[in-house]
Amino acid sequence: MSFPASRIFFRCDLFPQEFSIVVTLKVPDLPPKKNEYLLTLVAEESDALLLGLRYSPTQLHLLFLREDAAGAWQTRVSFRSAAPTDGQWHTLVLAVSGASFSLSADCGIPLHLTADVPFPATLSVRGARFFVGSRRRSKGLFTGLVRQLVLLPGSDATPRLCPSRNAQLAVLSIPRVLQALPGKPEDNEVLQYPYETDLKVTLGSRPPCTKVEDAQFWFDASRKGLYLCVGNEWVSVLAARERLDYVQQHQDLLTSSETLGIEVFRIPGVGLFAATANRKATSAIYKWTDGKFASFQSLRTHQAQSWRHFTIGRKVFLAVANFEPDEKGQEFSVIYKWSPRKLKFAPYQRIATHSARDWEAFEVHGEHFLAVANHREGDNHNIDSVIYKWNPATRLFEANQTIPTSGAYDWEFFTVGPYSFLAVANTFNGTSTRVHSRLYVWLLGAFQLFQSFPTFGAADWEVFHIGERIFLAVANSHSYDAAVQAQNGSYVLNSVIYELNLTAQAFVKFQDIPTCSAGWRG
Ligand SMILES: [Ca+2]
Ligand SMILES: [Ca+2]
Structure with missing residues (x-):
């Protein structure tokens, strides 16, 4: 199977400098010295191998072309005993960033390698072609099975798959037609750039901080403190600036979906409010009532990321940052204004974002x-x-x-x-x-x-x-x-x-x- 690189790289013809390749494969017992290509990227005109992932009975090799003043060099980074050729399914994650290469098999401890030659910052894929399971035509044909092969720009994709209850079949993105195969996908979330999923804010009482929550945020609403989970510990990122003394005890806010941001503010003469930016279709505003935050108003948002409260004179505003377009495909964010008459926030201005x-x-x-x-x-x-x-x-x-x-x-x-x-x-x-x-x-x-x-x-x-x-x-x-x-x-x-x-x-x-x-x- 092959396709022109321009099908993936249609805006920019540079291969990402940092990326991960996730592959779920089943490799039969290979004869010694046999080499098979899982994936290659070949310059059509010169037949040069720009990038290749090659499997042998004992090693997985990443090959790439690096050009400098002295010419073009084929570089090879090899991982020993990556995954056994035992005819079983295995999921490998190869992460590349500069001179740092890592490979993990079945969500195990990754092997880290630092190469003398870093992955090129500018690898042009213009006029190149991807081959899955070969290096152009019949050369080094892959004889195993591939269930999943994902190329992701950005950082290491491992935290997006692991830990997994079924590490050998950990799923990042499986084509629909293959989903009926053994090993049911657990949670097929929309593919996003890995750093976007790194930033998750959890509300409520102190959540666990383990490897799974690493690099996630926790907002302690009662103290207005923001914490980051680093190495199994909650580390204070933003200290509580103004302690809300009247918040007697901790409270969990029930939100309709994952909360990505929160804004706490006061409307003079009305009270204290908290607006949560929720990932799903609506975001919520809470009002401090009888000693706790109670649901006050629900507003339609599109993967809201954050709220910002501000005032102009006596006018009170609340702006939401929408990450996704609405049902009609229109992309905008909304500024709401507090109506002192209706005692609600009402849409005031829509801004294309x-x-x-x-x-x-x-x-x-x-x-x-x-x-x-x-x-x-x-x-x-x-x-x-x-x-x-x-x-x-x-x-x-x-x-x-x-x-x-x-x-x-x-x-x-x-x-x-x-x-x-x-x-x-x-x-x-x-x-x-x-x-x-x-x-x-x-x-x-x-x-x-x-x-x-x-x-x-x-x-x-x-x-x-x-x-x-x-x-x-x-x-x-x-x-x-x-x-x-x-x-x-x-x-x-x-x-x-x-x-x-x-x-x-x-x-x-x-x-x-x-x-x-x-x-x-x-
Ligand atoms: Ca800031
Ligand atoms: Ca800001």
């Missing part, structure tokens, strides 16, 4: 702004995010400035003296999570680039003050820093703190917080 992640509301010199983090449009992550300005004449938000972003996840606004800053967290540029996140400063009526920061799937910026000092922290959801990775080869999450240096007029690195499995105890 693209997989919106976050709204940031702020004021500059008495004018009101709203910035949306547009994550991606279709498969394209390199799109504009938009800053809207409140027009007091039309009483609407109008586009004021666009800023190019790459898989934008979060906006953070803050001021230093008379200066207004806006930082964006960029996660992914289509091939890599190694992408700069940027800080802008308000000058002459617009935001201008102030500083760029190297980040790795940046998901969140937070500013905080200690006395007179100003700090900016970024949460990287991925890290490929060689020095940190070398510690034990385990998954490392790196958060970096910068401090504003007034002399240098720049944010300089204050400290790294390496949070690998044993390191960080909050």
